[in-house]
Structure formats: structure tokens, C-alpha cells
Amino acid sequence: MTKQTEEKYVSPHVKRFYYPQETAVEKPFNWRQMARLLNYLKPYAKTILPKALFAMFINMIVRLFVPIMIGQYVIEQAIAQSDVTLLTQFIILIGVLYLANYIANRYRIKLVNILGQRIIYDLRMQLFSHVQRLSHSFFDKRSAGSILVRILNDVNSLQELFTNGIINLLMDVAMLTGIVVILLILSPQLALAILVILPIMFYISTKLRRRIRRSWQQVRIQKSKLNSHLNESIQGIRITQSFSQEKENTEYFNGVNTDNYEKERIAMKKSAFFGPFVEMSNAIGTVILISFGSTLIINEQVGIGTFVTFAFYLGMFWEPISRLGQIYNQLLVAMASSERIFEFLDEQPNVYEKPDAKSFEDMQGDIKFDHVKFSYDDDRVALHEIDINIHAGQTVALVGHTGSGKSTIANLISRFYDPTNGSVRIDGHDLRDMRLDSLRQNISVVLQDTFIFSGSIMENIRFGRPDATDEEVKDAAKVVGAHEFILRLGEGYQTEVEERGNILSAGERQLLSFARALLANPRILILDEATASIDTEAEMKIQEALRKLLKGRTAIMIAHRLSTIREADNIIVLEHGRILEQGNHDELIEQEGEYYHLVRSQFEMLEAL
Structure with missing residues (x-):
């Protein structure tokens, strides 16, 4: 859809939504990626897959053999010779073959459905487990909705491929090969006349391939945007209603939903072209069979039985061709989805464990920041070469304005991020040398x-x-x-x-x-504005509870409400990622520095109330 077409559907209020960082890219069919996708079949290569392939083989053999039996034996022999006994025997044999075909087909469908569901289960579990272990920086850059789309929609898009696509692809290719070989054996002239349409069909399908794949990429991207907006709208419904922005939010969603509708409509329109084209090819093949085949019969170059066999095979020939078009569409959808899935699976945590990482045997809770510098990106330096020593059992309060680096220090202690320079140590161990679960099992964050x-x-x-x-x-x-x-x-x-x-x-x-x-x-307790949502009466109860909770533990308290940190052993005042001053409450009050002014301003605000 062109930009002009988009403008037709989208109000100025929502135009900002339509130019995402994630865009569809023209790429050739990625065979390496397809091979990686097929690797998920390996766990079932000795159990379900061979049984499904065997059932497929029985199904294919029966379907290829029956037309030959009807044309070459029933018509050419039993009917031509008016042999009722032979005709009866052939009819019974054909009935038995169709019964075997029914059983094999039912068994195949059951097996491929089990196979497909298990592979989707494995893939979704792998993706979810992997995402659970990614670093916080990964989630900082992505909305919850876009992640949900990968785990739900994109994985679901592969279900049809694994349930029917792969087995059907093998069966249809084998069927087409068998039919072509049989037709060429029966009558090379008639076979070549009928199959002349195939090069034209191949040319057109090749031309459409890139456009269809790009369209499905755009559908995946738009679904991600739609889910992101839905998630945001539901999470923020109270804010929306409190500001009476329901109408504007609905208008916003209408733009997103309309674009999703248009992208999917265009992709489906391009994909649906294969069906009518196959029907047209079938019609052309039938015309060629009747006209040219009749000539060959009149000239006694082929018999009536061969002509009937050709008619059967011609009907069977275009059915797998049509399915191959559908399977090709499934492959395009699978490529678009698998690209996005593998993008997540290939994402590596910024915070990772070394192969020889050690565990904390009995953490005491001594924390040391040694010349720590940290940046979220090149333009945002959160901490500037800070040094902090926190002894085991101490309660340390971090104070400062928003953006001063308080929460960053807490995140580094839990190793949600690694310092850009310097080191964070607990009990003398650099956190980058320690196992993450061993560290975080000893830390609680509120x-x-x-x-x-x-x-x-x-x-x-x-x-x-x-x-x-x-x-x-x-x-x-x-x-x-x-x-x-x-x-x-x-x-x-x-x-x-x-x-x-x-x-x-x-x-x-x-x-x-x-x-x-x-x-x-835990040995270490981090309280990040933990009492901000507690009323004054409840806070008084919690202060007593905290004394019990903090006893014998190292605690880092972040609070704007300074009344909660008066009893801290050490108070560190931060400003733009630097330490301005530190000491206990009485010492800092005596210095009449930044902390003194913060306390005084809060006291004056309370008096004004």
C-alpha cells in the first residue's frame, strides 16, 4: 500500500504511528533459515516422522496405481473383452486399495497433526525460555506487545507448515514426479502437449514470489504494531479514562487496525492468485487432452484406456500443483515469521555468565563499587566513576533528584546491567565472575x-x-x-x-x-521507593517491620521521602551520576549541604500542608 493510500485511512492524530523502525526487507529465499527451521523435526526423526512418511507412501502408491488399473486393465481388458469375472475382480481390488488408502490417509493426518503440535510446543517453549534469560536492555528497546507477537502469532504461523505443509510438500512433489513419468511412458506426445503450460506457470509464480513474501513480512510487522498498541491501551486504560481520551484512543486504534486490514488484504489477494491460475491451467490442459487426444485415438496412436488414464492423471495433476501454491504461500509466511523468531533466538544477553562462573557459598553482603562508570547508551552517562563501600549488615540510603543514578546503582548490584567501566564486587568477587542465579537468590528487590x-x-x-x-x-x-x-x-x-x-x-x-x-x-535487600505507596499510618507499622527485616542484612534504600532513611548507617547524596556527599543523617545535617536543603524543603512542604 502506498503512502498516499495510507493517508486515506489515517487521521492526522495517528500519522506518527506509521513510520516504524521495523520494516520489510527484500531478501531471497533463505535456504539456510529453512534448514534451521527443519531442525525442529530432528527429535521426531526416529518416531513420528517415519510413520507419517510410510503412511504418505502408501497413500501415494494407491493413488498412482488406481488410474493405470482402470485405464489399462478395467477398460482395455475386462470391458474390451466383456469379461464380467475379471471386471468384478478388478472392482473388488480397487475397493480394497481405496480402503487401504483411507486408512493410510487417516493415519497420516493424525500423525502430522501430532508432529506439528509438538514442534510448535517445543519452539514456543524455547523462545519463551530464551526471552526469560535476556538482559534488561533487550526489554528497554521493545514493547511488551511486540514480544507477545513473536511468542504467540509468529509461532502459530508455523503451525500449518509443520502440521501439513512439509509432509504435503513431499507427497505432492513425489506425486507430480510419478504422474509425469507415467504419462511420458504411456504417450510421450500427449504428455508433452499437456505439460506445455508448466513453464509459463513457473515463470509467473517466480515473478510473484518476491512480492508475496514482502507482503507477508509487512503483515507480521503490522500485527506487531497492533498488539503493541492493544497492550499499551489495556495497561493504560485508567489514564485514558481519567483524561477522557477514549475517543482519541479509538481513533488512534482505528488507524492502526485499518492499516493492519489493508496489509493483510493485499497479502491475501496476492496469495489467492494461485488458485484461479491453477484452475485456468487445468482448463487449458483439459482442452489439449480432448482435442489432441481425440486426434491420437482416431489415428489409433493411443487407445481409449490410455485416454481415460490420462484424464484421471490430469485431474490428479493440477490438485498437487494447486496445493504446492498453497504450500509455497505457507513457506513465505513461515519465512516472514521465522525471521522474526530467529531474530529473538539469536539475541544474546548483554549480561552473560562465564563458562567457569562461580557460586556464592555463603554471601556476607559486602558491596564495593570500584571506579564504576555506566551508560545506557552513548548519549546517556548515568554514573561517573563512582566509588562506594557498603559493609555487610549496613543500611545505606541513596538520595537525589530523579535521574541522579539511584536506581542504576541498584540495578548494577542485582547485575541487571554490567558497568561500562570499573567493577561491582560483593564479598570481594567481581559480579561478572559469578553465577547469576547464585547472586540473585541472595538479593530481594522491592x-x-x-x-x-x-x-x-x-x-x-x-x-x-x-x-x-x-x-x-x-x-x-x-x-x-x-x-x-x-x-x-x-x-x-x-x-x-x-x-x-x-x-x-x-x-x-x-x-x-x-x-x-x-x-x-536475602542477604541483600534493595528497597526502591518501597514505601512511596504506603500511607503514613501504614508506614509507621512498616518502619518497625523493616527494623526486623533489615537486621543482619545489607540494605540499599532509595527514597524521596526522607523520613524513611533517617536511621540509615550511611546516606549517599547523588547528583547527575556523581556522589556529592555522604554520611549519616546527623553528619549531613551539620554540613548544611545538599541533603540539608532537601530535608529542609520537605519539612517546609509538610508545614505548608
Whole structure:
């Protein structure tokens, strides 16, 4: 679809959506990629696949043999000689062959469906598992909707190829080869006359190949955009309604949906051309058979039985040709989808484990930042050569304006990113030398926007430690003050919460995240604005719970609400990725520096209220 055509459907409000970074690219058919896709057949090469191929072979042999029997034996012998007994025998034999064909065909369909579903299962599991292990930088650059499209839509697009496409391709190629060979043996003249249309068909299909493949690439890209917008709209529905932007959002979606409709309509239109063309080829072949075949019969160069055999094979010939067109379309769709799937599978984590990575045997919790510099990209330096020493059991607070580098420090401790320069060490070990699971099993992170999974309250608290008993879960909830509100819910700890815990208040979700962190029993605890969603009364309860939670643990607290960090052993004040000052609360107040002014401004704001 041209840009002018797009303008017809899209309002000025939504035009910004239509020039994505992801674009369809003209590429030749990638045989290496196809071979990689077929590798997913290997686990079944000695079990399901041979059985399906055997059933296909029986099916093909019966279909190739029956026309010869009808033309050369039933007509040329039994009918020509008026031999009723022989005719009866041939009819019974043909019936038995068709019964065998039915059984083999049913068995083949069952096997290829099982094969296809298992391959799709394997591929989706591999893709999901791989995405789970990718670094945070991967998700920073992609919307959730575009990732969902790869795991759901693009994998589903391969289902038809593995369920029917590959086996049908083999069967149809073998059928066509067998038919051509038999026709050339029976009558080379008539066979060549009928098959003269094939070079023309091949030429036209070759011309269409690139255009069809590009169209399906564009469909995949547009579906990714559509899903991204849907995901964003659903996640942000409260903001949309609070600003009364339903009409504008619907208009926005209309533009996206219309473009998706147009892309798919064009792709389907190009793909559907094969069907009518095959029908036309069949008609031309039939005309040639009747006209030229009649001449050969009159001249006694072929018999009536051979003519009938040709008629049978001609009907059988264009059926696999038509299916090959459909299979070719499936291949084009599979190529467009597999390109996108393999793009994700080939993505390597920026944060990776060394082959000889070690595990933390008994983490103490000493943390050291040694001349650490970190950049999210070339234009965004988040940390400038900072040095931090945090002793085991200390509570350290990070203070500063938005963008000062507080959350970046927390992310480096959990090794969600690696420093650009310098090193982050725990107990003297560079984190790049350690196993990720060994590190993160000793760290719990509590965020301001805590995530609650669909499931029960019990399952959510137990998330970081699946083997915890029910009593241990309840004990953790009691410590952080969540036990009381949980009991007030309909089914207590077995209450099912919806996606993101929408039936709970922000404060209640935060209390659950505290219980989850406590139950995991970490050596290092990171609290990133963890009390921001808690009201003042609840915060007073949590402060006492935090004293118990932090005892004996290294804690990093990030807070704008300075009242929560007064008792921290060390307070680090950051500004644009640099350390301005550090010390405990009393020391920093005495210095009357940046921290002093931050405390004073918050105190004045509270007085004004």
C-alpha cells in the first residue's frame, strides 16, 4: 500500500504511528533459515516422522496405481473383452486399495497433526525460555506487545507448515514426479502437449514470489504494531479514562487496525492468485487432452484406456500443483515469521555468565563499587566513576533528584546491567565472575510499582521461595503487617488476585511485596521507593517491620521521602551520576549541604500542608 493510500485511512492524530523502525526487507529465499527451521523435526526423526512418511507412501502408491488399473486393465481388458469375472475382480481390488488408502490417509493426518503440535510446543517453549534469560536492555528497546507477537502469532504461523505443509510438500512433489513419468511412458506426445503450460506457470509464480513474501513480512510487522498498541491501551486504560481520551484512543486504534486490514488484504489477494491460475491451467490442459487426444485415438496412436488414464492423471495433476501454491504461500509466511523468531533466538544477553562462573557459598553482603562508570547508551552517562563501600549488615540510603543514578546503582548490584567501566564486587568477587542465579537468590528487590501475579495471595508471597511452608508464608506476612488485611479478604491467603493484583490497594500490594522479600531470606535487600505507596499510618507499622527485616542484612534504600532513611548507617547524596556527599543523617545535617536543603524543603512542604 502506498503512502498516499495510507493517508486515506489515517487521521492526522495517528500519522506518527506509521513510520516504524521495523520494516520489510527484500531478501531471497533463505535456504539456510529453512534448514534451521527443519531442525525442529530432528527429535521426531526416529518416531513420528517415519510413520507419517510410510503412511504418505502408501497413500501415494494407491493413488498412482488406481488410474493405470482402470485405464489399462478395467477398460482395455475386462470391458474390451466383456469379461464380467475379471471386471468384478478388478472392482473388488480397487475397493480394497481405496480402503487401504483411507486408512493410510487417516493415519497420516493424525500423525502430522501430532508432529506439528509438538514442534510448535517445543519452539514456543524455547523462545519463551530464551526471552526469560535476556538482559534488561533487550526489554528497554521493545514493547511488551511486540514480544507477545513473536511468542504467540509468529509461532502459530508455523503451525500449518509443520502440521501439513512439509509432509504435503513431499507427497505432492513425489506425486507430480510419478504422474509425469507415467504419462511420458504411456504417450510421450500427449504428455508433452499437456505439460506445455508448466513453464509459463513457473515463470509467473517466480515473478510473484518476491512480492508475496514482502507482503507477508509487512503483515507480521503490522500485527506487531497492533498488539503493541492493544497492550499499551489495556495497561493504560485508567489514564485514558481519567483524561477522557477514549475517543482519541479509538481513533488512534482505528488507524492502526485499518492499516493492519489493508496489509493483510493485499497479502491475501496476492496469495489467492494461485488458485484461479491453477484452475485456468487445468482448463487449458483439459482442452489439449480432448482435442489432441481425440486426434491420437482416431489415428489409433493411443487407445481409449490410455485416454481415460490420462484424464484421471490430469485431474490428479493440477490438485498437487494447486496445493504446492498453497504450500509455497505457507513457506513465505513461515519465512516472514521465522525471521522474526530467529531474530529473538539469536539475541544474546548483554549480561552473560562465564563458562567457569562461580557460586556464592555463603554471601556476607559486602558491596564495593570500584571506579564504576555506566551508560545506557552513548548519549546517556548515568554514573561517573563512582566509588562506594557498603559493609555487610549496613543500611545505606541513596538520595537525589530523579535521574541522579539511584536506581542504576541498584540495578548494577542485582547485575541487571554490567558497568561500562570499573567493577561491582560483593564479598570481594567481581559480579561478572559469578553465577547469576547464585547472586540473585541472595538479593530481594522491592519496587515502588510492585508486580502481583495472577493467583492466590499465598502463591504471590511464596514466589521467591516456592518450597516455603504455609506457616512460613504467614509468619512473613505477620512481620510486615500484612496478615490482618489478608484475613479480611474473602478466602484469606487463598484469595485469588487478578492480573497485577487489581483487587488490592497500592498499599496492600506493597505489603505483599515486603512479605515476599522477607520470605526469600536475602542477604541483600534493595528497597526502591518501597514505601512511596504506603500511607503514613501504614508506614509507621512498616518502619518497625523493616527494623526486623533489615537486621543482619545489607540494605540499599532509595527514597524521596526522607523520613524513611533517617536511621540509615550511611546516606549517599547523588547528583547527575556523581556522589556529592555522604554520611549519616546527623553528619549531613551539620554540613548544611545538599541533603540539608532537601530535608529542609520537605519539612517546609509538610508545614505548608
